[in-house]
Amino acid sequence: MIKSETILKTARELNIKAAIEGPKDVRQKVANMEKEETHHLSKYVLGKILENYDAAIKDRRPMCADTGLPRYYAKVGNHASIEGGMVTLEKLLRQATAETTASIPLRPNRVHPFSRKDYNNNVGIHAPTVDYSFEPDADWLDITVVHKGGLFGGDYRMLFPADGIPGLKRFYLDSLAEYFRRGMSCQPAVIGVGVGGTKDVCVRLSKEAACLRVVGDRNPDPEIAKLEEELIELGNQSGFGPMGFPGNSAVLDVHIEVAYAHTGGMPVGIQHFCYAQRRMSARISSNDKVEYREDPMWFTPYYRRDTIE
Template sequence: MPITRELLFDVAVELFERATRSVPSDTLEALEKALKTETNELARYVLAMMLKNARMASESNTVVCQDTGLPTFFLKIGTDVEIEADVKKVLAEAVEKVSLEFPYRAAFVHPIFRDSAPLIVGGGIPIVICDTLPRADFIEIAMSPQPSGPEFWSRIEMISPPSDPLGAVKGFVLETVNRAGGAACPPMVVGVGLGGDMGEVAKLAKLASIRPINERNPDPELASLEEEMRALLNGTGIGPMGLGGDTTVLAVNIEVEYCMKAWLPMAVCLRCWTNRRARARIYNDGRVEHL
């Protein structure tokens, strides 16, 4: 039995609402943990307010942040799945419905001709990124709004392979976080992409940025690099909202693919403390599993 347009629409609506009106449980846990270990009094006060705001948003079903972000869907489409709908169109309709009903502020303009009325969908919005899953009979949808501040301070760079690639990567990530300072609303999740080509490295950083906080890279060397980078970035003293403290990042997630001999592509995608995202699977038989 194929997945119907109605089912896809309802799940997309629910995901967009959840992603803009709550902070994911892994992120709340990481913030709670930071509140216990943070040594700076003002930083603890800021973290406590963040947790309070997240709780209030969930309880009252209202937006966590005034910046509801650029809506982005990450799809994994099982090769055995059957969908009776124009997927991208249905996702846009779901975003439009939620945005108009609440309402959310229209925020999207032409990059050059900026004077016209801002849009809520259209002109390429929402962004939809697709991948396939062999033999799976479901579609997995991760919805994540990309907020203005952290996204603005995210970076991509292509360099010649240096004599010390690891040192170059660490330096690039550290510099990116230092440049962002409080403007990206720390404590952040830092998604790092390494390798691929220009498009792939950006996608790797994006995918790294939506990975669960406590899930390390399966490669033990990269997993220990993630831990090492986390400690390094927390040593900057930037702290929650850039006001000082030990809690600058909640996690560093690294994704790696091979690249040409002549390159070292690097990308860093920053996520603010709200780390908003929601994920679900829809199966051919109509079952919906929220992850």
């Protein structure tokens, strides 16, 4: 049995680790980019981003003053037993967001869209978002916390099948031109691309692709992996650098995920995830043991299954 006390404690700790430390794969990639950047202003900006990462850890404060929107991804083993069930799990995750908003502190960003009513705790209607997936032959619970920044950088386009890869590249470059100017998506950013499914599914996949894969990870399909690499290259040759300066280091990585689509269309969603990548994961085993890690391990072979089994 996974105890509710362990879930609450873990969710609190995940919010702290995500907000302050973030994952090392992102920090390392920014450091590599800083070494290779040839434009002096962009090199300077990358250096300051690295200094900011270090200062946040040293001072135990969030790496960005803008918390973005805190959210959770819960992967639940098919044999997991959670004290109080799934409703309790969601209640605990909401509680952890409210508590850590006060204790870290995080900026209370969530407001009612019309009245702008604010509980000052990042909790409200559909806030924080909790997304679920399930895993066979497992009795553990994986929780990933993401503080997703950026009002900008998310887009959707319905392409025709005949638009194909060139159409997808056009949309990708249009999104970079739209959001990278003036640093609107606080690049360098990871670009998530969701292709296929329906409008909602491709947008959801693009966000998961941006937030839930480590930098350097490639899609297991070799053709998609090749396209990811092409898009990284294309993005970093676009002339945009970090925060809207000219340069060659704006794209930390590109992650593509696909879903089977209607035969008449090719819907595409794109999401930018800024350099303040607040994500952290933990697995709670059935004996209440907690293991923290930086790889969300969200895209399992089961999650990408394409047959009945």
